[in-house]
Amino acid sequence: MLRYLPFLLVLALWIYAFIDCLNTPEEEVRGLPKVVWVIIILLFGEVLVGPVAWLVAGRARRAPEGGAASAGSPRIRQTAWVAPDDNPEFLKSLKDESAQNEEKLLKDWEADLRRREDELKRRESGEEPQPPQG
Numbered sequence: 001m002l003r004y005l006p007f008l009l010v011l012a013l014w015i016y017a018f019i020d021c022l023n024t025p026e027e028e029v030r031g032l033p034k035v036v037w038v039i040i041i042l043l044f045g046e047v048l049v050g051p052v053a054w055l056v057a058g059r060a061r062r063a064p065e066g067g068a069a070s071a072g073s074p075r076i077r078q079t080a081w082v083a084p085d086d087n088p089e090f091l092k093s094l095k096d097e098s099a100q101n102e103e104k105l106l107k108d109w110e111a112d113l114r115r116r117e118d119e120l121k122r123r124e125s126g127e128e129p130q131p132p133q134g
Contacts, residue, residue: 010048017041017051020059028060 021029021037029037037058044050084090 010046013048013051014041014045017054018045021054024059029058030060031057 018038018041021034021041024034026034031037032040037054041050041054044053
């Protein structure tokens with residue numbers, strides 16, 4: 001089993017580099033076009049040249065999670081993630097949707113109440129109930 005370990009590690013690195021290259025957006029690929037990187041990874045994967053070249057030179061370096069990205073790199077986007085409950089735009093949209101839903105629900109309840117009141121008046125006066133209207 002131990003003699004298959006190097007082969008499995010090479011295969012795993014090959015597959016990782018190939019999938020990473022396919023999932024990387026075109027604007028984040030460095031050096032060569034994305035199609036050329038895919039071909040290099042596939043052709044030179046068995047000898048680790050292709051996958052290692054992709055990992056070292058092909059993809060854009062990502063900043064650490066907590067660290068700041070370099071200011072000189074235009075390819076790295078500097079957007080701060082904001083939790084939904086801290087995002088004023090998201091909270092405002094929730095309030096707007098909630099108000100619209102409440103108004104619609106209130107109108108539906110009022111229409112239903114009017115329909116029931118009319119039906120009750122007809123029953124009390126002895127008229128035959130009419131089928132509900134649309």
